[in-house]
Amino acid sequence: KAGVTQTPRYLIKTRGQQVTLSCSPISGHRSVSWYQQTPGQGLQFLFEYFSETQRNKGNFPGRFSGRQFSNSRSEMNVSTLELGDSALYLCASSLVTSGLQETQYFGPGTRLLVL
């Protein structure tokens, strides 16, 4: 079974621009979560989508947004980029069934550099 895929893998943008990152979850997984990883803050939760609805949200400004499509693929968008947005953006997918918390499987990430 193919893993989580993220595109693009690397991206260079300038301050003030916007960027869209894409994530395709593992086949059959309906939940997609996004995380930001930086050397200073580590891995921080951005948001989670399930059945095209945002289910959880982290403490990030409104410049960070996302959406999920009917095939469970997800995109996240960052508008008005700042230097501090330079990070590795990770997507994780999981099955969602009733009962125990489902394991999240991570993609390789998109490395964003803002100049």
Next chain:
Amino acid sequence: QKEVEQDPGPLSVPEGAIVSLNCTYSNSAFQYFMWYRQYSRKGPELLMYTYSSGNKEDGRFTAQVDKSSKYISLFIRDSQPSDSATYLCAMTGANSKLTFGKGITLSVRP
């Protein structure tokens, strides 16, 4: 106080050593505990997952959870150079939001 604190490292050990990695947490709502391994320029890979206090073993890896002390550990026996990576503890409550430790970089010297 951060919700999850992880020993900062880095950590360097000789091949064959037993490695102990630790995290403490403050949020009593955390019920599920995970250890992820992340190689350079890769996404985190799930190593261990547990939701109860006690020990869980998988090959050379043992995860330990002490909910009364809010403390989790990962032990690696007979460490190998291929174990050199960053190890992240993660935990969550009833929702899907994972809260991570900052990670510790482990280097196993041949």
